Amino acid sequence: MSEFSTWDVFRNLLAAVPWTIYLSLIAFAGGAVVSLILLSLRLAFPRVAGRPVHLYVQVFQGTPLLMQLFLVYFGLALMGIQTTPLLAASLCLSVYSSAYLTETWYGCVLAVPKGQWEASSSLGLPHWQQMLLIILPQALRLSVPPTVGLMVQIVKNTSLASIVGFVELTRASQIIANATFEPFLAYGAVAFIYFVICFSISLCGRHLEKRIRI
Template sequence: MNDFTTWDVFRNLLYAVPWTIYLSLIAFAGGASVSLLLLVLRLFFPRFAAGPIRVYVQVFQGTPLLMQLFLVYFGLALVGFQTSPLVAASLCLSVYSSAYLTETWYGCVLAVPRGQWEASSSVGLHRWHQLRLVILPQALRLSVPPTIGLMVQIVKNTSLASIVGFVELTRASQVIANATFQPFVAYGAVALIYFVICFSISLGGRWLERRLVV
């Protein structure tokens, strides 16, 4: 006899929500840090950095995240580095998101009219000050919608971490479905939770975009 109620399913799934959010924040912070570094290198040293950065972006955009996760989790073990599911998932999601953020932010910088560079140069600003004081604030406003979209994708991609045993929402729903024999309730509940998280991020992005425009 099944004694689990729908509330029991929701209650146990809610315990996994902080881990999904935690992994998402690590992935976005790591990806953003790498992307900023690559963006600066691409803008200030295009002759030497543009080619390798393009290869980096194409490799990680052109291969499935699931395969990258397998290669890191099992590959590091082969060379003597035992890693946890959290570390492997954080590393893969950070690198994966950095590949997309690098191209997104570079495109936003290029979208700033060339006249802004010329005008800031005419008043004697050094290239670094041009970028920091004139170009990046404008590029920031342009980058909000695609960056928020990528954040939503990161949240949903954390579900792949369940493959290597990291207990986030998807993995928790699998365990609960097997324990309660209510897969429709478990997976339906986790889909609803993902929607609430992603919709909240989208609303926050719209609010931020309006503030930056003003």
């Protein structure tokens, strides 16, 4: 019989929750910064930057995240850069999320009705004012649901960081399962915690969407 109680399992898993959230926030923030830069280039210089940005998106959307994580983790070491599981996971997830955010936000900008583009052009505004004052505020409203959905995906994708030794929820559950010999309890508990985190994000997204529409 295992010496660990159900509470011991949950208590140790809850200790790993902040690391999962921390990695998720880094991945989303880093991805958002990169995607804003790429989106700005794509909109400002469509002929010059359009194809390179599109290629960037296709490469990172079209390859498995696990393979990207391996390439970053071992690639940095080959380049002589001292790496850690947190650094590799943060860099990889940031780049991965930036590819999806770039394409999502670009689609939201294009989804703004054509009449709004024509109306803003008729005012004689410079391109950057046209985007900043008229197009982007409308695109922001459209972007809330897919962005929240991507945030949920990022939280779940942090589980892959366990493969390089980063101790977040999934890695913690593996350690606990090996120590308690109760894998169903450990993995069932971590699945429940992931659900609570992701469901909370979805609820906050719905609330934000309603506030923006008012």
